[in-house]
Amino acid sequence: KAGVTQTPRYLIKTRGQQVTLSCSPISGHRSVSWYQQTPGQGLQFLFEYFSETQRNKGNFPGRFSGRQFSNSRSEMNVSTLELGDSALYLCASSLELADYNEQFFGPGTRLTVL
Amino acid sequence: DQQVKQNSPSLSVQEGRISILNCDYTNSMFDYFLWYKKYPAEGPTFLISISSIKDKNEDGRFTVFLNKSAKHLSLHIVPSQPGDSAVYFCAAERAQKLVFGQGTRLTINP
Numbered sequence: 010k011a012g013v014t015q016t017p018r019y020l021i022k023t024r025g026q027q028v029t030l031s032c033s034p035i036s037g038h039r040s041v042s043w044y045q046q047t048p049g050q051g052l053q054f055l056f057e058y059f060s061e062t063q064r065n066k067g068n069f070p071g072r073f074s075g076r077q078f079s080n081s082r083s084e085m086n087v088s089t090l091e092l093g094d095s096a097l098y099l100c101a102s103s104l105e106l107a108d109y110n111e112q113f114f115g116p117g118t119r120l121t122v123l
Numbered sequence: 124d125q126q127v128k129q130n131s132p133s134l135s136v137q138e139g140r141i142s143i144l145n146c147d148y149t150n151s152m153f154d155y156f157l158w159y160k161k162y163p164a165e166g167p168t169f170l171i172s173i174s175s176i177k178d179k180n181e182d183g184r185f186t187v188f189l190n191k192s193a194k195h196l197s198l199h200i201v202p203s204q205p206g207d208s209a210v211y212f213c214a215a216e217r218a219q220k221l222v223f224g225q226g227t228r229l230t231i232n233p
Contacts (some may be wrong), residue, residue: 013166052128052167052223065220075148075159099166114166 011035013115021121027088029112030118034081034102038113041083043075046117055098058083059105078079087120095122126150127215129224137232144227146213149194153215153222158187158198161210161226170211171198203231208211 014033018103022028034041043055054067058077075085081102087094097119103112124158128147136142144158159167171189173180173196180187186199200207208231214223 042221049225051127051225052214052221057219065218066136066216067220101166112169114168116164116166121165 011101013113014098015098015115015118017053017118019119019121021123022090023123024090024092026090027086028090028120029084030098030100030120031084032100032102032115034083034100035113038102038104039081040103040105040112041077041081042101042103042112043083043085044099044101045069046099047095052099054083087091088113090122095120098102125225127213127222127224129211129227131215131227132225133228133230135230135232136203138205139202140230141202142198142229143206144198144211144213144229146196146198146224147194148196148215150152150215150217150222151191151194153217154216155216156187156189156196157214157216157221158185159212159214159223160207161212167212200229205231207231 016031040059042057044052046052057065061077072088077083097117099117101112101114125147129131157172158170161167171182178189189196202204210226210228212223212226214221
């Protein structure tokens, strides 16, 4: 079956703009988590959605938000972009919450903020 | 506050030898520890995990050791193969949240 897909794969924005990233989980998966990967910090947890509800949230400012639709697809939005938001944004899906042995990551969206 | 640290950004190992990747953590309340492998242009792939109540878990060429008193875990790969060249992340889980280390780039030399 198809893996986790993320669109777009690459994105260039300027400071102050906003951006929306999309994640389509594996068919049947209901949990979607988002992570930010930067060279110095590794992967940092942004938030997790399960059945259209945000169930967990990391320590990111309110400029970072997300949502999940009834088909489990998820979007994350970053408003008022800053240079430091340049990163690889990864989403991961699993059947159930905290099913890490069966959590699959997408290839990521590379965001560059100029 | 980096709760999970991988102090070696890179490691180079001869093919056929043992690769040892290390990870330290500060929070003794973590329930699970995991290792992920990441190739360029791909998302991380789950490799192996260990519960906080165990001290060793083995899966083929991969063994994870947990030393709770030292708050240290390690991943051993024996024997190392060229396809093992990748970035390895350790992660710790508590309350259904994963905290990742910064990653270690492993290069297997022929």
